[in-house]
Amino acid sequence: MGLPGSGKSTIGRHLARLWKLRFVDTDHVIEQRLGCSIKAFFAAQGEVAFRDIESQVLAELLQQDQVCVLSTGGGAILRAQNREVLKARSTVFYLQSLPEDIARRLRNDTTRPLMQGDDPLKRLHTLLQERGPLYLETAHYAIDAARQNASQVSRKICMQAELAGLLPGHGICNAIED
Ligand SMILES: Nc1ncnc2c1ncn2[C@@H]1O[C@H](COP(=O)(O)OP(=O)(O)O)[C@@H](O)[C@H]1O
Ligand SMILES: O=C(O)C1=C[C@@H](OP(=O)(O)O)[C@@H](O)[C@H](O)C1
Numbered sequence: 001m002g003l004p005g006s007g008k009s010t011i012g013r014h015l016a017r018l019w020k021l022r023f024v025d026t027d028h029v030i031e032q033r034l035g036c037s038i039k040a041f042f043a044a045q046g047e048v049a050f051r052d053i054e055s056q057v058l059a060e061l062l063q064q065d066q067v068c069v070l071s072t073g074g075g076a077i078l079r080a081q082n083r084e085v086l087k088a089r090s091t092v093f094y095l096q097s098l099p100e101d102i103a104r105r106l107r108n109d110t111t112r113p114l115m116q117g118d119d120p121l122k123r124l125h126t127l128l129q130e131r132g133p134l135y136l137e138t139a140h141y142a143i144d145a146a147r148q149n150a151s152q153v154s155r156k157i158c159m160q161a162e163l164a165g166l167l168p169g170h171g172i173c174n175a176i177e178d
């Protein structure tokens with residue numbers, strides 16, 4: 001988990017491929033269920049309706065017993081119910097990114113409804129202020145992702161997962177190329 005644009009979807013997909021696990025992105029599941037984009041749904045039904053579906057999808061996915069890599073949307077930690085189920089049913093990695101890095105990355109992105117205002121950098125700082133404590137409260141591991149490319153962040157998560165005994169420990173992290 002982490003702020004929008006912190007790399008959850010990209011890095012999650014990469015690690016799932018490396019670890020030969022199923023990859024699930026809650027936003028992708030939500031879009032399939034809705035039959036439209038999250039942006040369109042936000043515009044038509046508003047954020048609360050989106051959060052309701054997000055909580056439902058998250059609870060369903062975390063009920064399953066098959067091990068997978070799960071990337072959430074950046075706001076999944078806003079509800080206490082989601083934080084509780086994430087903490088209880090998964091190992092949570094928080095990608096601790098700098099708003100400045102993210103604003104640069106997302107400057108041409110028009111798909112994220114919360115990032116479409118005049119000042120995305122200011123928005124990211126506000127989101128970090130509001131959500132930072134919630135990310136930290138929910139995470140089992142905080143990964144310093146500041147000024148790191150996606151491979152560097154993937155390697156850090158992989159090494160932490162290996163140390164935590166979540167991986168067999170056969171040097172699989174060395175396979176991540178820059
Ligand atoms: N650490 C990183 N360094 C550079 N670019 C990144 C990094 N993480 C993600 N990106 C790029 O930033 C964009 C947003 O990443 P994404 O995985 O969609 O973030 P999230 O799912 O957290 O919102 C993508 O174009 C991705 O390739
Ligand atoms: O931060 C948020 O509240 C959101 C982040 C988005 O996912 P990403 O974090 O993958 O951009 C998506 O779930 C939705 O637009 C709301």
Ligand SMILES: [Mg+2]
Nearest residue numbers: 008009027072
């Ligand atoms: Mg994503």
